[in-house]
Amino acid sequence: MRVELLYWEGCPSHPAALADLREAMSALALDPSAISVREITTLPDAQRERFVGSPTIRIDGADVQPPAGEPYGLTCRIYERRNGRVSPTPDPADLRAALVAADERR
């Protein structure tokens, strides 16, 4: 399973997102050290990586909360939690669900 976390340093949310992702992987007996963490530093990088904001988490290439037409760029990303609240990080339940779904596809 290929797990990627892409971030932009200008947004302070990636440490929390990485911690949530590591916790979700550990809970599913997956190796959190396998997470590929990559920094996006320029707009051309963002365009090349289809980066719509920080953090972006992909599992086997699939975004954990696929963006709806957001432009590529260096910004914080808006996630919607399962309780309906806006958050800078994905809902941990969505992370677990995405990991489980990717595992089942294998």
Next chain:
Amino acid sequence: MPAIGDHAPTFALPDTEGVLHEPGGASATVVVFTCNHCPYALAWHQRILDVAHDYGERGVQVLAINPNDAERYPRDSLEEMRARVKRGELADVPYLQDESQDVAGAYGAKTTPDVFLLDAQGVLRYRGAPDADHDDPAQNASFLRGALDAVLSGGEPAPAETPSIGCSIKWKP
């Protein structure tokens, strides 16, 4: 950039209908730099509106200012600001555009949100985050409310300054 105890910069900025607003003439003024596209600003937004509602009867003025470069971040355009106002998302809080970014620069604003509390004389009395956790509505803008309570009762906010947390302001190149 004003320090706590300094007179804050004055300004006059237009709201989404072009009406100019300036700080002052109030028992206290909350200047909050915010925007449309930042999850931190959005997460704290309702708590700021609740402060405006709860302290309005005590003569407190709240001004929301969007300082971001709308050319590179179109979700922060005047049209998008106007749409939020029309949807009622700002309630009675004026939503001002700092197109030149001069006001954000003069205040030394760093993030959205970034909160500045001025007393009736225009002196900066608190600066920082609304509360300790964007993800916990129960925090209820406790830093800002505590600072307001102190200023309105003639006391000193404690803390007077907290770290600003949120998305970096999107400065023009």
